[in-house]
Amino acid sequence: MLQVRNLSKSFPGVRALDNVSLDVAAGSVHALMGENGAGKSTLMRIVSGLDTADTGEVRCSGRIAMIHQELMPFRDLTVAENIFMGQEPTRRFGWLDKPAMHREAQRLLEHLGMTLSPARPMRELSVAQMQTVEIAKALARRAELLIMDEPTSAISEHEVEALFKIIRDLKQCGVAIIYISHKMDEIFRTADTVTVLRDGRHVATQPAAELDEAKLIALMVGRELSHAAGTAATTMVVAASVPDAVLEVRALTKPGKFHNINFALRRGEILGVAGLMGAGRTDLAHAIFGLAPAASGEILINGQPVRIRRPADALARGIALVSEDRKEFGLVPMMSLKHNITLASLRGWLIDHRAENRVADEQIRALSIKSHDRNQSVNTLSGGNQQKVVIAKSLLTAPAILILDEPTRGIDIGAKAEIHAIIGRLARDGKAVLLISSELPELLALSDRLLVMREGILTAELDPRRATQEEILQHAMPVSGE
């Protein structure tokens, strides 16, 4: 189906791909794994024709479609119009054949097991629905190779199940799938074959059945990893000895987003917040940080009520946020690494360039941000390193309270472990951490206490030493008939 031979590609200062070969058979799921910066994205960009290789060749016997991690639908057009974008069925003189479009869209969506009117505007759909529409679009183009980049990073557990069923069906129809993900369990559930890249080189291609998690991690990182677990126990001790609340939230409400939220966060404590997509966790974080203030309720810092109407207020009171959306709220893409790191903590009128360089270098070293120059533009870094830049920026504001919203989403295992270690260290240094995450093992390993949100309300406070993933999900899942 797809044959990639000896592909190489260099960017200024980086060898992104080095003599990589890959074969994908029709009707199979081929997982592509590797740390961020291993070359997966570059390889897929070349395969799908978005970029050209320096040397080597790509041969494919069918059409290729790519489902991007971040979907970019035409929000104001209908589902059917999105599916047929660029290849609309027409009659004479380019007149749109709308009945045919709707009929065909309906058929494709039903084929994918989705009941959705083709006439609905795209903006009304959930992320999972948009993703299915994107797959329908690929099918409408008769794509025989489907590249899925982190397809489950923004959808809930049961939507993942639906996606896996679609993948199984597509396989049976002879569609080949390249599946990129960091989530081990997904790989072992869906993939037939696994290819691992590291530093732009091909490391291994093996049947998924012959691999297990430990082997795969060893292939990806080329070294043994220390686990994040264990940091929780140490922070627990610190937390117990300092009982006073640094941040307290009382009856915080924002209609349509969250309702009557109450909790307290102590010095040196990691308070986890679990919940499904759309449970209101990010809205809560934005309200505390002043990006989108709450309608009613109180925020207290060290027992004093404060008004936070904009991020500047929050930063002035020692609250920092690492947003789940680093492209939107975290980074200024064309700015240098250095300027991004210091952006929130410039003091006085004049910039002291020497001090700025020193501080930036310190952060680059402290968080081991992989870069060749502090002046390189931040969008040339890999996702994990970009995330570290955002964390460095927040830390430089010397916050007492740190809100981390999905700090490890979409980044590789190595960077993830490093970020886990950083979070543990911060709590030990006495910072109060509010940790929002969709990865339950991460929450269980790092949190001292764990809150669960469901549809805008707090439904439980659990002890992560005893709680299980099933228990958390019980509190997080919408209950039918309630």
Add this chain to the structure above:
Amino acid sequence: MNSLKVWLSRFGLVIALVVIGATMAVVHPAFLTWPNLLNVVRQISINGILAVGVTYVLLTGGVDLSLGSLVALTGVVAASFAHPGEYPVFVPVLLGVLAGTACGAVNGLVVTKGRVAPFIVTLGMMTVARGLALVISGGRPVSNLSEEFKWIGNGPVPILILVAVAIVSWVFLANLKLGRHIYAVGGNENAARASGINVERVKLFAYTVCGSLAGLAGVVLASRITTGQPNAGAGYELDAIAAVVIGGTSLSGGVGGVGGTILGALLMGVINNGLDLLNVSPYYQAIVKGIIIVGAVWLDRRKEKS
């Protein structure tokens, strides 16, 4: 190969300037003479001052279309107070600059508080300022200006003003926190806000500085043509924006700077002067200028891609 590319992209404008200059020097002996070169710089001084001003606004991702009308308005305001024997010369200068500052601040306030698109706001200001200039002057040129006032637009003075404006702005954007914030707002407004930056204040500042510098340019022009002309400055905003864009500042904000703007203005000036020396009709000059504006940005795009 790679380092050559980097070098070319960094100094492309300088190279273009040198190549065009060298060509002109060969083709026309009068080009490479002190009087002519000074003339080129003097001719670009007004466009240069405006271009530096609008650089601030473009860097935040905004635009200012009112510059040409502001030049007329502030020139008329200054000229009205510049008759011989009435006020000391600093009065008309100050009032001209202040008039520009006020208009710029209004632009900024409507953009930030009113949340109206900069294109629309400054388009409105363009008409309002022109109208104000006509009202104040009664539709007639304001003449009979003092010798002191006429001195501002003469000899090397406009050049020195441009140099001062450029150096101050360059230092400002590279070394002051507010300068850095201007880049951040243009690069990613949401991230800037989340970094505690008062985005509205930064934008207001940019439009206000732009207005002030338009006021300064208006004063220089009135002095140079020895009248406050209510019809002066038509289309100046486009020349200024063209110089900035040729200089590599992105229209979507966040990238660029004053150095490029000055080079852009110089390039436009040299080409104008060259075509003048070669006796090319102004009609054709307009065509050439248009092609150069688009061509420069097109080359810039290609450079970005590679």
